[in-house]
Amino acid sequence: MKRLLAAFAAVAALSAHANDTLTVAATAVPHAEILEFVKPQLAKEGVDLNVKVFTDYIQPNVQVAEKRLDANFFQHQPYLDEFNKGKGTNLVAVTGVHLEPLGAYSSKWKSLADIPGGANVVIPNDATNGGRALLLLQKVGLIKLKDANDILSTPKDIVENSKDLKIRELEAATLPRVLTQVDLALINTNYALEAKLDPSKDALAIEGNDSPYVNILVARPDNKDSPAMQKLAAALHSPEVKAFIQDKYKGAILPAF
Structure with missing residues (x-):
């Protein structure tokens, strides 16, 4: 009996010292790269971080909501709200962790001034990033919107289109793949980087650092304040992460802390 109790006590002691586990969904670049960077530090603090890479903007939220995952890291607040x-x-x-400026890219033209009349333009098909793309097109003078500040604008809200741009909405992840088939593509930085585009050099237009679209770590109300989640949040705000973002992405991605 004493041996049995001792065995139970040993198991209990091991359990008490077992690391917490967080499973976090992320798009490959830069989110998963940033999470992988903080993984060793979190392990020292008693948190095993499991990073699952996704290529879309839907399932990471669905699976966190369904408690199949603990958190995700890929989106900004306007997208989450929508x-x-x-x-x-x-x-x-x-x-909030970092900002990924959305940019306008072309494999056919060297400047926005070269974009011809009737040009084919593609933008993300989700409401917030689509509106964000239209706001950038407005900022550079290619179109004018009914409400100059509406982040949920759609192509139907364009009131001036002097070049008669043909604007189509496609899934954000597919935009780099169709870049050679269109005149201009409005691409989120994470997908641009995955496609080996350099936003600081290749974008014909790009959002400034005044953009409100900071990328955020997202969880549920029941686990957002857990000790493990708060350790992850603190790690993502460390000086080491700031230096990692600045050194690795050379201004294509900006720390938001």
Whole structure:
């Protein structure tokens, strides 16, 4: 009996010292790279970080809401707000980490001035990034929107289009793959980097650092304040992460802390 009790005590002691595990969804670049960078530090703090890479903007939120994953790291607050509203979910931001300026790219033209009349332009098909793309096109003078500040603008809200641009909406992840088939593509920086585009050099136009679209760590109300989640949030705000972002991405991605 004493041996049995001792065995139970040993198991209990091991359990007490077992690391917490966080499984976090992320798009490959830069989100998963940043998470992989903080993984060793978190392990020292008793948190095993499991990073699952996704290529879309839907399943990471669905699986966190369904408690199949603990958190995700790929989106900004306007996108999260629109997703919660449309899907009836209640996901919440834990902390902001970095900004990925959205850019306009072309494999056919060297400047926006060269874009011809009737040019084919593609933008993301989700509400917030599509509106964001249109706001950038407006900022550089290619179109004018009914509401100059509406982040949920759609092509139907264009009131001036002097070059008669043919604007189509496609899934954000596919935009780099069709770049050679169109005149201009508005691409999120994470997908641009995956496609070996350099936003600081290749973009014909890009958002400034005044953009409100900071990428956030997202969880649920029931786990956002857990000790493990807060350790992850703190790690993502460390001086080491700031230096990693600045050194690795050379201004294509900007720390937001």
